[in-house]
Amino acid sequence: MSSRKSKQPTIWDIAIKLNVSISTVSRALRNAGDINPETKKAVLEMAEKLDYQPNAIASSLRKSKTSVIGVMVPEFIHPYFPRVILGIQEIANAMDYKVIVMQSNESYEIEKQNIQAMFALRVDGLIMAVSRETTDFEHIRSIQKKGIPIVFFNRVSDELVGSKVVVDDYRGAFLAVEHLILTGCKRIAHLAGPDKLTMSINRRNGYLDALRTHGIAADGRLIMHSDFVEGRARTYMQELLNNPDRPDGVFAVNDPTAIEALICLKDNDVRIPDEISLITFSNAPHSSFVSPSLTSVVQPLENIGLVAVQLLLRQIDEGQYFTPETVTLDTELVVRKSTRNLAD
Numbered sequence: 001m002s003s004r005k006s007k008q009p010t011i012w013d014i015a016i017k018l019n020v021s022i023s024t025v026s027r028a029l030r031n032a033g034d035i036n037p038e039t040k041k042a043v044l045e046m047a048e049k050l051d052y053q054p055n056a057i058a059s060s061l062r063k064s065k066t067s068v069i070g071v072m073v074p075e076f077i078h079p080y081f082p083r084v085i086l087g088i089q090e091i092a093n094a095m096d097y098k099v100i101v102m103q104s105n106e107s108y109e110i111e112k113q114n115i116q117a118m119f120a121l122r123v124d125g126l127i128m129a130v131s132r133e134t135t136d137f138e139h140i141r142s143i144q145k146k147g148i149p150i151v152f153f154n155r156v157s158d159e160l161v162g163s164k165v166v167v168d169d170y171r172g173a174f175l176a177v178e179h180l181i182l183t184g185c186k187r188i189a190h191l192a193g194p195d196k197l198t199m200s201i202n203r204r205n206g207y208l209d210a211l212r213t214h215g216i217a218a219d220g221r222l223i224m225h226s227d228f229v230e231g232r233a234r235t236y237m238q239e240l241l242n243n244p245d246r247p248d249g250v251f252a253v254n255d256p257t258a259i260e261a262l263i264c265l266k267d268n269d270v271r272i273p274d275e276i277s278l279i280t281f282s283n284a285p286h287s288s289f290v291s292p293s294l295t296s297v298v299q300p301l302e303n304i305g306l307v308a309v310q311l312l313l314r315q316i317d318e319g320q321y322f323t324p325e326t327v328t329l330d331t332e333l334v335v336r337k338s339t340r341n342l343a344d
Contacts, residue, residue, distance in 0.1 A: 009050040017046050070118040071101045072128035078256050079284040087305020108133035119143050125312045129155035132228040135196050149315040151308045156198050164326045165308045169199050172297040172331035173206025176279045177251050181214045183340040185249030185277055189222040189240050191233050193253040226257050233260035241268050255282040277339040292337035300329050
């Protein structure tokens with residue numbers, strides 16, 4: 001007869017044996033003061049009889065600290081988020097924290113499930129960028145109400161309360177579009193992100209204000225919300241090319257969007273930047289390797305992670321006395337081959 005490993009006793013087993021509630025067993029095991037001494041004695045004796053061994057999570061609950069932080073990102077496909085995670089891990093490891101990383105695959109439902117999993121694992125705090133599908137933030141507010149501190153980065157929303165680490169999206173976009181204007185572009189399209197995200201709003205506003213500053217009327221038909229959906233930027237770029245009054249410059253909200261636009265332009269034998277200039281926001285490593293290399297608004301990716309984890313650890317340490325902060329980091333415009341030179 002085959003042998004089967006016996007199941008590790010749980011607080012459910014103790015509660016059933018004594019015909020008491022789970023909460024009663026939990027309070028007795030953690031030595032809470034609001035429990036009858038006789039009940040507490042019975043619980044402890046039954047725990048010993050059943051050879052109950054609390055797991056690591058239960059032990060950490062009694063200490064109110066696990067020394068584990070969670071990181072939630074939308075995807076791993078592109079280099080942006082892995083590079084931010086490197087910055088997070090550098091500080092976390094130095095402070096003896098372990099890091100659990102999950103990705104939502106740009107899905108609202110998966111994001112909700114992962115956040116609940118993080119909560120079940122009793123992470124001390126969470127650093128996250130929301131998915132492109134997320135427009136309802138109640139699942140995030142829910143765990144904040146339960147005492148889990150969250151620091152948001154990159155994909156943040158004004159509807160969420162908490163510390164945030166962002167770059168100066170507005171100024172970066174303004175400088176990018178101004179560069180296109182100063183190099184001769186007069187009809188500039190914007191492949192934009194989801195309009196619920198602060199990042200997208202600020203980059204679009206920078207685009208619009210750069211046009212306005214230089215006396216160029218904004219054309220709503222040139223603003224296309226690709227929304228980080230794979231393939232959509234390529235489709236919209238094709239629509240722009242099919243228009244008889246096609247743009248002579250394109251400002252992409254991020255690198256994946258810019259790469260799709262670049263592929264479409266090359267498939268249509270458009271000469272870059274002679275016919276159409278292309279500029280992007282992010283500066284992933286491949287931005288300098290593609291042909292032509294992409295003019296980019298550079299973000300300090302590792303530094304975003306460093307600042308985010310420092311804010312989170314401060315909040316964990318200070319608890320209710322912590323005041324949420326928004327830290328805005330500078331960007332830099334790096335001119336490469338996908339835009340014309342100022343002297344041209």
